[in-house]
Amino acid sequence: MAEPLAPEETGAPGPFGSGGRTLLAGWGRTSPSYATVVEPDGVDALEAALGAPTTNVIARGLGRSYGDAAQCAGGLVIETAALAGISDVEAETGLVTVGGGVSLDDLIASTLPHGWFVPVTPGTRQVSIGGALAADIHGKNHHRDSSFATHVRRFSLATPTGTVEVSPASDPELFWATAGGMGLTGVVTEATLSLLPVETSWMSVDTERFDDLDGVMAAMESGDDGYRYSVAWVDCMTRGARLGRGVLTRGEHATAKELPAAKAGSALTAPGSPRLKIPRPAPPGLLNRASIAAFNEAWFRRAPRHRMGELHPLASFFHPLDGVSDWNLLYGPRGFVQYQFAVAASESETVRRAIEALSAARVPSFLAVLKRFGPGDPGPLSFPMAGWTLALDLPVGPSALPGVLDHLDEMVAAAGGRVYLAKDARLRPELLGAMYPRLGEFEATAARVDPDGVLASDLSRRLGIGAATNHAKEHV
Amino acid sequence: MNDAFGKPQSLILLGGTSDIALAFAERLVADRCRTVVLAGRDRTGMEAAARHLLADGATSVPIVDADATDVASAAQVVDDAFKAAEGDVDVLVVAVGLLGHQSADERDPGRVAEVTTVNYTWPAATLARAAERFAEQGHGRILVLSSVAGVRVRRANYVYGASKAGLDGYALGLSEALRGSGVALQVIRPGFVHSKMTEGLDAAPFATTPDVVADAMVGALTSNAQVVWVPGALRFVFGVLRNVPQAAWRRLPG
Ligand SMILES: Cc1cc2nc3c(=O)[nH]c(=O)nc-3n(C[C@H](O)[C@H](O)[C@H](O)COP(=O)(O)OP(=O)(O)OC[C@H]3O[C@@H](n4cnc5c(N)ncnc54)[C@H](O)[C@@H]3O)c2cc1C
Ligand SMILES: NC(=O)c1ccc[n+]([C@@H]2O[C@H](COP(=O)([O-])OP(=O)(O)OC[C@H]3O[C@@H](n4cnc5c(N)ncnc54)[C@H](OP(=O)(O)O)[C@@H]3O)[C@@H](O)[C@H]2O)c1
Numbered sequence: 001m002a003e004p005l006a007p008e009e010t011g012a013p014g015p016f017g018s019g020g021r022t023l024l025a026g027w028g029r030t031s032p033s034y035a036t037v038v039e040p041d042g043v044d045a046l047e048a049a050l051g052a053p054t055t056n057v058i059a060r061g062l063g064r065s066y067g068d069a070a071q072c073a074g075g076l077v078i079e080t081a082a083l084a085g086i087s088d089v090e091a092e093t094g095l096v097t098v099g100g101g102v103s104l105d106d107l108i109a110s111t112l113p114h115g116w117f118v119p120v121t122p123g124t125r126q127v128s129i130g131g132a133l134a135a136d137i138h139g140k141n142h143h144r145d146s147s148f149a150t151h152v153r154r155f156s157l158a159t160p161t162g163t164v165e166v167s168p169a170s171d172p173e174l175f176w177a178t179a180g181g182m183g184l185t186g187v188v189t190e191a192t193l194s195l196l197p198v199e200t201s202w203m204s205v206d207t208e209r210f211d212d213l214d215g216v217m218a219a220m221e222s223g224d225d226g227y228r229y230s231v232a233w234v235d236c237m238t239r240g241a242r243l244g245r246g247v248l249t250r251g252e253h254a255t256a257k258e259l260p261a262a263k264a265g266s267a268l269t270a271p272g273s274p275r276l277k278i279p280r281p282a283p284p285g286l287l288n289r290a291s292i293a294a295f296n297e298a299w300f301r302r303a304p305r306h307r308m309g310e311l312h313p314l315a316s317f318f319h320p321l322d323g324v325s326d327w328n329l330l331y332g333p334r335g336f337v338q339y340q341f342a343v344a345a346s347e348s349e350t351v352r353r354a355i356e357a358l359s360a361a362r363v364p365s366f367l368a369v370l371k372r373f374g375p376g377d378p379g380p381l382s383f384p385m386a387g388w389t390l391a392l393d394l395p396v397g398p399s400a401l402p403g404v405l406d407h408l409d410e411m412v413a414a415a416g417g418r419v420y421l422a423k424d425a426r427l428r429p430e431l432l433g434a435m436y437p438r439l440g441e442f443e444a445t446a447a448r449v450d451p452d453g454v455l456a457s458d459l460s461r462r463l464g465i466g467a468a469t470n471h472a473k474e475h476v
Numbered sequence: 477m478n479d480a481f482g483k484p485q486s487l488i489l490l491g492g493t494s495d496i497a498l499a500f501a502e503r504l505v506a507d508r509c510r511t512v513v514l515a516g517r518d519r520t521g522m523e524a525a526a527r528h529l530l531a532d533g534a535t536s537v538p539i540v541d542a543d544a545t546d547v548a549s550a551a552q553v554v555d556d557a558f559k560a561a562e563g564d565v566d567v568l569v570v571a572v573g574l575l576g577h578q579s580a581d582e583r584d585p586g587r588v589a590e591v592t593t594v595n596y597t598w599p600a601a602t603l604a605r606a607a608e609r610f611a612e613q614g615h616g617r618i619l620v621l622s623s624v625a626g627v628r629v630r631r632a633n634y635v636y637g638a639s640k641a642g643l644d645g646y647a648l649g650l651s652e653a654l655r656g657s658g659v660a661l662q663v664i665r666p667g668f669v670h671s672k673m674t675e676g677l678d679a680a681p682f683a684t685t686p687d688v689v690a691d692a693m694v695g696a697l698t699s700n701a702q703v704v705w706v707p708g709a710l711r712f713v714f715g716v717l718r719n720v721p722q723a724a725w726r727r728l729p730g
Contacts (some may be wrong), residue, residue, distance in 0.1 A: 032658075073614030462477030464563075
């Protein structure tokens with residue numbers, strides 16, 4: 001659903017043509033832009049919208065990418081909510097066929113009561129199947145189960161040159177270019193993926209608290225392989241000996257046997273809806289150095305030093321923030337950026353230096369998420385690569401922030417790492433090729449289904465992805 | 477495309493040899509601006525500026541011919557500049573301006589027409605086209621170099637001052653018309669600036685430099701201010717001067 005940021009921000013019809021356009025932004029709300037929004041009610045309408053475009057076009061799912069990936073200034077944005085439908089789960093294989101606009105929330109609600117969970121879930125259930133594939137999302141189980149596209153068997157893709165059926169066998173290039181391709185190969189209308197069988201909707205969780213980063217990282221290196229899910233929350237505002245103190249939580253789906261009798265009745269229940277809603281952007285500065293540091297402190301103190309086998313509902317383990325809808329408004333009118341990078345396992349020093357740089361610059365940041373990745377999949381723009389990934393939310397405002405992040409980019413690129421395009425809103429374009437050395441391969445595949453460079457987003461325009469084709473059609 | 481911090485990647489300067497505009501371009505290129513289109517009439521001057529910007533890190537500095545005495549060319553110059561940018565244009569600066577020589581110009585209708593054309597008619601016509609192009613693009617920002625000389629026109633430089641008053645008013649009107657289009661237009665009102673334009677002239681109070689004006693323009697990129705005074709104190713000075721009775725205004729020095 002296209003919801004303008006605020007009613008008064010919608011363009012009124014006027015000589016300078018924003019009439020009928022809608023202001024769209026990513027989850028970080030930093031770079032809103034106006035586009036014409038359409039919501040095709042099915043594949044025919046979608047093909048018509050893609051067929052004879054006069055402007056650039058991009059798909060938008062639930063707008064949970066943080067930056068400018070799902071918007072297109074002055075162009076056409078295709079909302080996917082009507083690409084609905086969830087098939088029955090095939091009992092033998094766990095295969096399910098789902099519309100490209102279906103949210104993981106709806107998918108989980110429909111399949112969890114029958115004992116099936118999604119194979120990969122991000123930190124929120126409010127992402128669409130199309131968005132999950134386009135970002136090739138990862139979860140806390142990447143070290144075990146790889147990323148989303150690995151679990152996708154086939155999909156239908158509406159492109160400017162027609163709708164195609166794609167599987168890793170039928171067209172490996174297009175399949176993997178679409179995985180992580182940020183919507184630049186077309187609109188995923190439906191996908192078949194394999195679900196994970198679970199006995200309960202509970203997690204058995206081990207929690208450990210560490211006073212410094214070395215402790216956290218050492219525990220992850222030695223112990224993560226013993227868990228399907230693992231994530232650490234790291235404090236990037238502490239300094240000195242307590243730099244990067246953190247809380248490591250690791251878990252498994254609880255088996256039916258592990259549930260006490262009292263919980264047996266709720267063995268397989270879908271997560272509920274958000275209980276709280278933030279009504280409007282908070283005043284600027286609500287989240288500042290002091291308030292964020294206090295939050296981090298309280299959060300760290302609350303965590304147990306060591307506790308094993310605690311039962312947590314699925315939702316609180318995977319999607320703690322989904323309890324409050326529109327929490328991004330707390331960051332105020334200027335919004336926030338999320339910075340997420342990945343580096344090889346041998347580059348743990350880069351992770352430390354990144355945390356040191358953030359701490360030294362005294363930019364406020366909520367607890368950062370630290371994970372270990374298993375090997376990446378074949379997607380040329382897919383983000384995960386074997387090693388470490390760190391993600392943190394940073395309110396826009398501190399004047400040091402843009403420079404610190406540019407500095408981190410250089411460090412990450414020099415270490416052979418990369419930033420996550422689904423989170424990006426500010427990378428220097430010239431570093432993209434170093435971070436994604438197979439960019440050319442991606443562009444060649446995208447050009448095959450989109451020879452005129454019709455598919456473009458603010459992200460692709462900002463970073464110059466597919467620029468060669470886009471220039472060709474400049475004012476034809 | 478601007479990034480999350482409002483930092484531009486591509487820029488058009490109408491007035492590709494303007495000291496103020498080039499000081500602004502230098503700052504953006506030192507950050508992440510890689511394309512600067514220079515439009516003007518002095519090819520040699522623009523080529524020198526282009527070499528400088530390329531050495532500083534710009535990757536593309538195309539040059540577009542523009543003569544502000546040729547009113548009919550205005551729309552074409554804007555189109556040429558957008559084309560030369562090869563992609564999104566984040567910021568366009570209107571820096572073309574001609575100070576003239578008041579005492580000689582005021583009795584010469586041809587010179588009055590030229591100063592008025594270069595300062596007002598041609599910039600206004602380019603703005604009309606630029607607004608259309610930016611609205612089509614769905615985003616962008618226009619910075620118009622006005623002057624305090626247009627805030628209250630004086631006997632001592634009314635040929636220039638009136639043309640700047642015209643441009644200032646036009647730009648403010650257009651800024652309103654652009655509301656809700658995703659395109660911003662901001663009016664920059666410097667006082668006396670030590671640049672080629674004022675070479676050899678006695679400095680006025682609050683005189684400043686192209687660097688200071690350029691810093692204020694960079695600041696404008698992340699503000700919603702419709703008008704930016706440089707230095708900022710001039711806003712208050714002119715708040716008073718605007719309302720001084722004409723008899724007293726007439727006796728003010730300069
Ligand atoms: C609180 C929170 C936690 C998160 N945690 C994680 C995490 O742990 N791991 C992780 O990997 N990500 C995480 N994310 C990011 C999120 O998973 C991705 O950005 C995802 O792409 C969002 O899906 P969406 O439907 O909202 O897509 P949008 O934001 O609407 O779009 C994202 C991209 O997908 C493209 N797209 C959307 N629909 C389609 C379609 N049908 N066909 C083709 N392309 C399409 C768009 O063009 C765009 O490029 C998190 C986000 C939030 C807000
Ligand atoms: N300097 C000040 O005190 C001051 C104060 C307030 C406002 N301003 C305004 O700020 C802007 C920039 O001025 P500046 O200080 O940077 O001075 P500048 O260096 O002299 O810049 C003026 C620009 O206008 C161009 N120009 C003049 N006539 C032209 C024509 N017929 N065709 C094409 N281009 C023409 C000049 O090009 P050439 O190099 O070819 O001449 C030059 O690029 C101007 O609009 C000026 O009015 C200046």
